[in-house]
Amino acid sequence: MTEKFEPRIVAFFCNWCTYTAADLAGVSRLKYAPNVRVIRVMCSGRVDPQFVLDAFARGADGVLLGGCHPGDCHYAEGNYKTLRRMRMLERMLKGMGIYDGRFRLEWISGAEGDKVRAVVNEITEKVRALGPLDMPGKFKEWDKEIEELEAHINQGGPRKEKLHV
Ligand code: FES
Incomplete structure (x- = not known):
């Protein structure tokens, strides 16, 4: 019997x-999907792109x-900094093959409870449709590939496919 996939979403929300x-x-x-684990930060500008990568990696x-x-922004320009950083991060995620709706940046004021509900539900459904990302599993695959490559190199010479060039 296959288990139903329930997406795990990490949300960084400005206090x-x-x-x-x-x-x-x-x-x-207002009911929204229970798939989100909220991490409260004082400002969106506190969120280093590395936090997002760490969340995926974990x-x-x-x-x-x-x-x-x-x-x-209560710290004047924190969210402008966020916008610049996250645009860069989106390009990086795209390069890694994991930017297809799995990451989302939204501006939501304290009065927009309804928007929180809508955004949480949307990202949950989007990610549910995409399926599990399983970065920890991918790291294991990549480690195995690196070990195989290392073993191959140590046995002598470049990979066969490169010899056909
Ligand atoms: S205080 Fe909310 S984004 Fe800066």
Whole structure:
């Protein structure tokens, strides 16, 4: 019997806006998918792209980052910094073959509980449709490939396919 895939989504929410909105959604009894684990940060600008990569590396199937709308950041320009960093990260994720809706950046103010619900539900359904990412499993495959390559090189010479060039 196959188990039904339930996506694991890590969400980094800014304390002043998106986290407040998630709280509002809860108080207002707006139901959203329970697949999200929220990590509260003081500002979206606190989220280093490495945090997103670490979340994927540790088994997240999707990552959501929520911050204040442009112009509303409580630390003046934190979210502009976020925007620049995350655009770069998106290019990197694309290069790694894991940017296809698994990462999402959204501006959600403290009054937008309904938007939290919509965004969480959308990313959950998107990732559910994509299936598991399983980066830890991929690391094992890559390690095995590297070991095989190393063993091959140590047995002497370049790989056969390169000899046909
Ligand atoms: S305080 Fe919310 S994004 Fe900076």
